[in-house]
Amino acid sequence: MRCWIELSRKALIENYRIFERVSSPSELMPVIKSNAYGHGLKEVYAALCSVVAPTWLGVNYVEEAEELRSFGYQGSILVVGPVPQSLYEQAARARADIFIGDLFSLETWLQLPLKPKIHIKIDTGMSRQGFEPEMLPKILETLKPFKSDIVGLASHFANVEDVVELSYAHKQLERFEQGRKALDTAGLHIKTHIASSASTLLLEQAHFNITRVGISMFGLWPSQATRLSYLQTHDKLENLKPVLSWLTEVALTKTVREGDCIGYGCTYKAMKDMTIAVLPVGYYEGYPRIASGRGSYVLIKGKRCPIVGRICMNMMMVDISHLSKVQTGDRVTLIGSDGSETIDAETLGAWAETIHYEVLTCLNPRIPRKVLDD
Numbered sequence: 001m002r003c004w005i006e007l008s009r010k011a012l013i014e015n016y017r018i019f020e021r022v023s024s025p026s027e028l029m030p031v032i033k034s035n036a037y038g039h040g041l042k043e044v045y046a047a048l049c050s051v052v053a054p055t056w057l058g059v060n061y062v063e064e065a066e067e068l069r070s071f072g073y074q075g076s077i078l079v080v081g082p083v084p085q086s087l088y089e090q091a092a093r094a095r096a097d098i099f100i101g102d103l104f105s106l107e108t109w110l111q112l113p114l115k116p117k118i119h120i121k122i123d124t125g126m127s128r129q130g131f132e133p134e135m136l137p138k139i140l141e142t143l144k145p146f147k148s149d150i151v152g153l154a155s156h157f158a159n160v161e162d163v164v165e166l167s168y169a170h171k172q173l174e175r176f177e178q179g180r181k182a183l184d185t186a187g188l189h190i191k192t193h194i195a196s197s198a199s200t201l202l203l204e205q206a207h208f209n210i211t212r213v214g215i216s217m218f219g220l221w222p223s224q225a226t227r228l229s230y231l232q233t234h235d236k237l238e239n240l241k242p243v244l245s246w247l248t249e250v251a252l253t254k255t256v257r258e259g260d261c262i263g264y265g266c267t268y269k270a271m272k273d274m275t276i277a278v279l280p281v282g283y284y285e286g287y288p289r290i291a292s293g294r295g296s297y298v299l300i301k302g303k304r305c306p307i308v309g310r311i312c313m314n315m316m317m318v319d320i321s322h323l324s325k326v327q328t329g330d331r332v333t334l335i336g337s338d339g340s341e342t343i344d345a346e347t348l349g350a351w352a353e354t355i356h357y358e359v360l361t362c363l364n365p366r367i368p369r370k371v372l373d374d
């Protein structure tokens, strides 16, 4: 591929240190699912674990847990995604914990000779995974003979990132407390956890024993609302540092005459003579097709170059009429900084009417990733 991703080890470690401090005394679980939020699982693992030793890592698939083991990771792993029952024993062999949050899965698990350790998931308001908290006393009774296989009680917030007003989260916390009480009553002393990035930043009372931090480990705020909420209660923002830059190079440049069309569908028509650069990146590589014609641009020589015409499968065209001496091979920034200009993943997400989570996780896994020391 003629584009590449650069990862800043320094930024990653600084973010980790921030969350270590913010979460303390809770344990910190970097969530590195979905190819480490598109950053590259292998590279992020290497960059992180060459410097720090996380007690926990969170992934989505059992296969990702196996990969982490193949890299030599010895700590605890939690698979946060739904695990097919046919993979439970595979999870146990990878020493990966799984969530159990419905009776059907619980029945299967109870009958297995080789059991992965579990975190009981309760649904406090997300309607995704989890038992109703009211069911807990009975479930804990069933689980009594398997005490040593139960590691945690967990839940997940539905509405922290998208709002400044956190009353729904507080309702969920109350439901979670109900679950924690059931543990006490059953005399079960296990880890409890509910917080992801936004709630780790905003709701100290939601930290409990483990914080599960995904997007912000990579230096990004979960949303503008989270930023604003944070500033309402703190003097200044935590200095999160984006870890990822996405770069390419100019494939060729060409002159376009007034009246010429650019790209499929002739959606762009040159109103004057222009110079454009063709870039070897399109939606296959992960640049959202919908982003063109919405104020979107790339950076070349520290200057904004608007995307013109539709984004193709493996190419896009940008206007370089205002620049001189751009040539084949010149460096192009798709996400990241060049000079005084920055395009962050959130901005690209806004152009594409989506969130930075989606932009990042859609970066093609085949794009080469390089870890830089700084």
Ligand SMILES: *Cc1c(COP(=O)(O)O)cnc(C)c1O
Residues within 6 Å of the ligand: 031, 033, 080, 156, 195, 196, 197, 198, 212, 213, 214, 215, 216, 222
């Ligand atoms: C993805 C995920 C997280 C991390 O969420 P961020 O908003 O990226 O911090 C935490 N917990 C669970 C269960 C998840 O699925």
